[in-house]
Amino acid sequence: xxxxxxxxxxxxxxxxxxxxxxxxxxxxxxxxxxxxxxxxxxxxxxxxxxxxxxxxxxxxxxxxxxxxxxxxxxxxxxxxxxxxxxxxxxxxxxxxxxxxxxxxxxxxxxxxxxxxxxxxxxxxxxxxxxxxxxxxxxxxxxxxxxxxxxxxxxxxxxxxxxxxxxxxxxxxxxxxxxxxxxxxxxxxxxxxxxxxxxxxxxxxxxxxxxxxxxxxxxxxxxxxxxxxxxxxxxxxxxxxxxxxxxxxxxxxxxxxxxxxxxxxxxxxxxxxxxxxxxxxxxxxxxxxxxxxxxxxxxxxxxxxxxxxxxxxxxxxxxxxxxxxxxxxxxxxxxxxxxxxxxxxxxxxxxxxxxxxxxxxxxxxxxxxxxxxxxxxxxxxxxxxxxxxxxxxxxxxxxxxxxxxxxxxxxxxxxxxxxxxxxxxxxxxxxxxxxxxxxxxxxxxxxxxxxxxxxxxxxxxxxxxxxxxxxxxx
Amino acid sequence: xxxxxxxxxxxxxxxxxxxxxxxxxxxxxxxxxxxxxxxxxxxxxxxxxxxxxxxxxxxxxxxxxxxxxxxxxxxxxxxxxxxxxxxxxxxxxxxxxxxxxxxxxxxxxxxxxxxxxxxxxxxxxxxxxxxxxxxxxxxxxxxxxxxxxxxxxxxxxxxxxxxxxxxxxxxxxxxxxxxxxxxxxxxxxxxxxxxxxxxxxxxxxxxxxxxxxxxxxxxxxxxxxxxxxxxxxxxxxxxxxxxxxxxx
Numbered sequence: 001x002x003x004x005x006x007x008x009x010x011x012x013x014x015x016x017x018x019x020x021x022x023x024x025x026x027x028x029x030x031x032x033x034x035x036x037x038x039x040x041x042x043x044x045x046x047x048x049x050x051x052x053x054x055x056x057x058x059x060x061x062x063x064x065x066x067x068x069x070x071x072x073x074x075x076x077x078x079x080x081x082x083x084x085x086x087x088x089x090x091x092x093x094x095x096x097x098x099x100x101x102x103x104x105x106x107x108x109x110x111x112x113x114x115x116x117x118x119x120x121x122x123x124x125x126x127x128x129x130x131x132x133x134x135x136x137x138x139x140x141x142x143x144x145x146x147x148x149x150x151x152x153x154x155x156x157x158x159x160x161x162x163x164x165x166x167x168x169x170x171x172x173x174x175x176x177x178x179x180x181x182x183x184x185x186x187x188x189x190x191x192x193x194x195x196x197x198x199x200x201x202x203x204x205x206x207x208x209x210x211x212x213x214x215x216x217x218x219x220x221x222x223x224x225x226x227x228x229x230x231x232x233x234x235x236x237x238x239x240x241x242x243x244x245x246x247x248x249x250x251x252x253x254x255x256x257x258x259x260x261x262x263x264x265x266x267x268x269x270x271x272x273x274x275x276x277x278x279x280x281x282x283x284x285x286x287x288x289x290x291x292x293x294x295x296x297x298x299x300x301x302x303x304x305x306x307x308x309x310x311x312x313x314x315x316x317x318x319x320x321x322x323x324x325x326x327x328x329x330x331x332x333x334x335x336x337x338x339x340x341x342x343x344x345x346x347x348x349x350x351x352x353x354x355x356x357x358x359x360x361x362x363x364x365x366x367x368x369x370x371x372x373x374x375x376x377x378x379x380x381x382x383x384x385x386x387x388x389x390x391x392x393x394x395x396x397x398x399x400x401x402x403x404x405x406x407x408x409x410x411x412x413x414x415x416x417x418x419x420x421x422x423x424x425x426x427x428x429x430x431x432x433x434x435x436x437x438x439x440x441x442x443x444x445x446x447x448x449x450x451x452x453x454x455x456x457x458x459x460x461x462x463x464x465x466x467x468x469x470x471x472x473x
Numbered sequence: 474x475x476x477x478x479x480x481x482x483x484x485x486x487x488x489x490x491x492x493x494x495x496x497x498x499x500x501x502x503x504x505x506x507x508x509x510x511x512x513x514x515x516x517x518x519x520x521x522x523x524x525x526x527x528x529x530x531x532x533x534x535x536x537x538x539x540x541x542x543x544x545x546x547x548x549x550x551x552x553x554x555x556x557x558x559x560x561x562x563x564x565x566x567x568x569x570x571x572x573x574x575x576x577x578x579x580x581x582x583x584x585x586x587x588x589x590x591x592x593x594x595x596x597x598x599x600x601x602x603x604x605x606x607x608x609x610x611x612x613x614x615x616x617x618x619x620x621x622x623x624x625x626x627x628x629x630x631x632x633x634x635x636x637x638x639x640x641x642x643x644x645x646x647x648x649x650x651x652x653x654x655x656x657x658x659x660x661x662x663x664x665x666x667x668x669x670x671x672x673x674x675x676x677x678x679x680x681x682x683x684x685x686x687x688x689x690x691x692x693x694x695x696x697x698x699x700x701x702x703x704x705x706x707x708x709x710x711x712x713x714x715x716x717x718x719x720x721x
Contacts, residue, residue: 011661028644321648325665359659361652361666362526363615378567384528410524414532417487418539423518427490434491446660450668451695454492461485461494462515470483470501470513473545 005332006355013326019155023327026154030318033261034369051254052373054247055309058239062299065208065241066290072211073288076273081289089291090121093200093233096287097127100231102197106189108215108222109133110202111149111312112235112291114334115347118200129200130192132221137185141168147328149335150259150314155327189221199225199283203236204311205251206288209244211272213288216256218266226271232283234271238295239308251311254371258313294347294396301394303382307342309372316366316376322359332356338366342379350387350397357383427460475595480510482543482550484585486557487519488687489708496687496708500553500588503714507596511551514543522560525568527654534568537561541577549595550581553588553710554686555617561585563620587617588710589685593626602634604716610642610679610704612649612670612693614686627685627709634716640677642670651692663692671696674704681705683712 013019038044058065070080083089089112097105105122107113107129119129119140131140138153139146142164146152153161162176165184172184201222205214213234215222226232242251256262275282299305317323317337328336332353333344341356357380366376386392387401416422434456439448447454481504489497501511521537524530544550552558562585569578592598611631617623631639650656650666670693674682682697682704684690694706707715 007659007661010659014661014665321650321666322659322662325662325669355658357528358655359662361615361648361650361655361663363648363652364619365615365646365648368619381526381528384526385530386528388528410527410529410532414524414529414535417518417521417536420516420518420539430491443657446657446664447695448699449660450664450699451692452698454691454695456491457494459494461490461497464494464498465483465485465501465513466515468498468501470511472515473512473543 006330006353006359009330009332010322010326010359013330018157019327020325022155022157023324026151027318027324030261030315034258034315034318037257037261037263047250047254048371048373050247050250051311051371052309054242054251055311055372058242059299059305059308061243062238062241065243066238068208069206069211069241070290072208073273076211077276077286078211078273079285079287081287082292083289084292086116086291086293089116089235089289089293090118092287092289093118093235094121094125096231096233097122097198098125100197100285102127102231104128104130104192104196105198105200106130106132106192106196106221106225106229107136107199108201108217108225109136109152110200110235111146111334112202112237113200114146115237115291115293116235118235130189130196132189132193132219132225133217134182134185134219134221137189138164141165145329145334147336148314148317149312149337149339155329193224193228196229198231198233199227199229200233200235201225203234203240203288204255205248206236206241207243207245207248208241212245213269213271214248214252215269215271216252216265216267217269218260218262220267223267223269226269227281227283230283231285231287232271232274233287233289235289235291237291237293239299239310255311255313258315258369258371297396298343298346304346304379304394306374307339307346307379309374310339310343311372312339313371315369315371319365319369321361321363321365338376338380339374342374342376342383345383345397346395348396349400350383350395351400352397354387354397354401357381357387424462427462430456431458431460431463477595478509478548480512480546481548481591482546482584483511483513484517484520484540484550484552484557484561485513486552486554486687488557488691489553490518492691493687493708493711496690496711497553499708499714500551500710503588503592503598503710504551507598509596512548516540516543520557520560521568522557522564523653525560525564526652530568534572537565537568537578538574541574541581544581544584548584549591550585551588551591552585553708554688555587555614555621555623556686556688558585558587559616559620587621587623587685589626589630590621590623592713593629598630598633600630600633600713600717602636602716603718604634604636606636606638607681608638608640608677608679609681609683609712610640610674610677611645612642612674612682612684612689613646614684614689615648617685618646623685627683630709630713631683634713637716640679642677643673649689649693651688653688656692667692667696671700671702675702679704681707681712683707683709685709
């Protein structure tokens, strides 16, 4: 992956009016639903403080809480697996399924499984995987990846989905009616649920105190995936753990309001182990795979660690003026939008995606609405800094973005702007002769594609202030 | 309301220095018309934000350090830009943490206030409109809103003007796409954002676009000028001065 990739893919996305309209419409709707709900809930600041505190506390005691979670789950008959890399994670899932002779797997939404490219891996093992979340099902039919972490098919409009279903689902009648399209997918999925050998799901919160896996969803597919097939495999990153059950309500309230503008989702699953003797449903075997995939390295840095607070609500995408215009597929890696800009460079390395932290106007719209108050803007700046530092070990590929030319420009800039006897003559000169600067200057040329040439004033503020006789001290 | 000081420091910003000196002067005139003495330290240049946001921390600190000694008296530092004010107020602490200038930086940061915040929250300015009827749109900068906590102050000032009709820009809190170096590093996205913002401004039918930040004015104004739109971009200080001539 070249470092110029984001600019290139963004340019392509910007040139697609249908894509831009799809995102604009969807993001406008999500933003207004969220705003209405928090306005009614009243105490956004208080709720946010509770949520942030719960996540901070969990991260402060992460190793201990993970051990407690594991002990509780084992007590309840869940088998817990640790995967440092996605390869290990895939191998663990593959082994479980092979041992059970599984041929068909149904899957609920899981971004960790996207990190692992699990579907691709399992298909290579000869196992059929069916995405059971409607959005995930849609993109699976079209061989795409999610363009949004909550609404994976949000880049498509109804007409595009109608066409896709008509072409890809056997016996489908063409319809643009949402109810008919949903019914079509449901008919396919129901039949698979009954036959599936295993179900795979993600995890929204894992409660260390009780060994409870919390999973929210709106379609019931998550409940089916985790209860109907004989085997349930849950996947989560190491950061998903929280300390206590009484922290769940605040986090849930923040998650669903921020994500989809819902006071609560249609389903809130609280899973505490496989089927016990005398219970009528539930899997007879349950596993939790806990994935690291670079998170321990993120955790090691006190400032970068804040990225792990994320509860994956996607609100930062919905509110991002960049994401809204280019959509999720323009971003490299699994997580798009602001959270992706601060997470992917740490997972993939700055040498590969060091341009991502720069693809932001630092408008801080994401920081403003983040339900757990991640200082996204500050972390973007930190990663920009890491890109120019060869002496840092905090992030893989640190220093990879260092350019001798840029360093020279910034040194010269700093020397002039820190020295009044250089700065004032420069300003004097620009006000008199700035109009003579060649229009071919790299930055200026791009600026002037949609804008008029900036005009230097004829007299600087310094000159006007001196002339007005303002005191200097 | 905090006590009105007899004098303030004025940090004019590098963008105003080069591109919008009249806006900078208008802010000074508004303050002086209220009986506030304005001190303009000659050694000032830039808050350091361009380098800071580029991840060039050392260069940012070097330039910021040169500003720290300019405000020795315990007076407010008024800045006619939410972005530059936000840089000083929100980022100087981290920028200087662990250096010998840490305490000095904190003392500067704590006294920084954005111009409209000062005019409304400290002075309680009620500008009296002397101008003809006009319809204007307001664009608040991201950093004014999100780093400095500027809320209704600019709109309160505009609404005080009897002959001024204030109209709302669609998605008014969305960034205009300037972002300093961002406009050069990601010119396509920046241009798309600036174009959308200009469209939204034009759609209001306003005759002037008022903002409190020179960066946004340079950006949105650049698009408006290139397209030959009749909407005039203007800094709020300049607009207030033009409407009141210090009366109020």
